[in-house]
Amino acid sequence: MARLVGGAGCSHVPAVGAAIDKGKTAEPYWAPYFAKLERARAWMADVDPDVCIVVYNDHANAFSLEVIPTFALGLADEFPPADEGYGPRPVPVVDGHPELAWHLAELLILDEFDLTLVNEMPVDHGLTVPLSVMFGQPEAWPCRVIPLCVNVVQYPPPTGHRCYRLGQAIRRAIDAFEGDERVVVFGTGGMSHQLQGERAGLINLDFDAAFLDGLVADPDAIAGIPHVEYLREAGSEGIELVMWLVMRGALGPQVREVYRATHVPTSNTHNGLLILEEA
Ligand code: DHB
Ligand code: FE
Numbered sequence: 433m434a435r436l437v438g439g440a441g442c443s444h445v446p447a448v449g450a451a452i453d454k455g456k457t458a459e460p461y462w463a464p465y466f467a468k469l470e471r472a473r474a475w476m477a478d479v480d481p482d483v484c485i486v487v488y489n490d491h492a493n494a495f496s497l498e499v500i501p502t503f504a505l506g507l508a509d510e511f512p513p514a515d516e517g518y519g520p521r522p523v524p525v526v527d528g529h530p531e532l533a534w535h536l537a538e539l540l541i542l543d544e545f546d547l548t549l550v551n552e553m554p555v556d557h558g559l560t561v562p563l564s565v566m567f568g569q570p571e572a573w574p575c576r577v578i579p580l581c582v583n584v585v586q587y588p589p590p591t592g593h594r595c596y597r598l599g600q601a602i603r604r605a606i607d608a609f610e611g612d613e614r615v616v617v618f619g620t621g622g623m624s625h626q627l628q629g630e631r632a633g634l635i636n637l638d639f640d641a642a643f644l645d646g647l648v649a650d651p652d653a654i655a656g657i658p659h660v661e662y663l664r665e666a667g668s669e670g671i672e673l674v675m676w677l678v679m680r681g682a683l684g685p686q687v688r689e690v691y692r693a694t695h696v697p698t699s700n701t702h703n704g705l706l707i708l709e710e711a
Contacts, residue, residue, distance in 0.1 A: 434532065434609040437479045439679040441619045441706035442562040444488065447699040449561040452569060453522055465703065468693035469565060475690055475707050476566045481616040483529045483576045485602065487678040488558035488620040489584045500586045501548035503598065506579035507533045514554035523560050529576040532609055536578065539605035545598055555579055562620045584621065584671045589659065595674045596655040599681020619679030621672025625701035634667040635702045640694065643673060644706060648689050651680045686711035
């Protein structure tokens with residue numbers, strides 16, 4: 433059976449991707465942030481997953497505002513980096529895992545999670561930046577990737593509770609897969625940030641710290657946070673944090689916090705990184 437070997441929470445700030453792509457990671461603005469990635473990258477190299485299920489949101493790149501699936505699963509052999517207006521990022525094409533992805537589709541839909549099935553899709557910074565954060569700049573990504581998109585750009589996004597239960601269902605499906613793959617689940621986006629309006633630039637260190645504490649120790653309580661609380665406390669884009677609950681749901685009730693780092697400034701976001709293993 434396939435085996436879940438860990439979970440990673442990771443922000444997806446586009447400027448982090450640009451700093452890596454343009455060789456700016458040693459500059460004074462960026463160096464303190466990149467120094468905090470080393471332990472997480474060492475953990476990832478150590479657990480050496482065969483496949484990562486990356487829970488992320490598309491930012492109107494693969495899906496226009498004409499069609500916005502709540503949950504969309506990538507089944508393709510490969511996923512090219514999206515052109516978000518400046519040309520595609522100079523990162524490798526993402527290799528999918530159609531066998532495991534179709535298995536997930538079947539078990540999750542029969543488990544009453546009505547996923548949209550995606551056979552062709554470019555992947556934007558929501559997915560490629562967390563890969564760069566965790567893997568650096570390899571010639572090819574060191575593992576296969578199953579993209580799982582969550583709508584957090586158009587109201588109403590799914591609830592935190594729904595995301596948490598989706599993670600639990602993903603875990604049941606991983607456990608039932610007849611391969612010997614080692615799997616890491618990523619929850620991406622967040623933490624607090626707001627990119628527009630009067631509160632643009634909002635960052636809430638206290639909310640984010642309490643969110644991470646709760647995600648580790650009391651995920652049922654965190655799953656109950658209503659949308660309006662994310663909006664008020666973490667800003668309009670802070671709702672991306674519901675995707676971390678999918679990752680947390682995939683892990684068992686008790687987890688060990690392997691590593692946590694947060695950082696300001698990286699563009700407009702309180703940047704978070706969390707590595708969890710089952711206790
Ligand atoms: C930023 C953060 C995001 O999550 C995003 O999708 C775009 C920009 C930022 O902090 O600049
Ligand atoms: Fe985002």
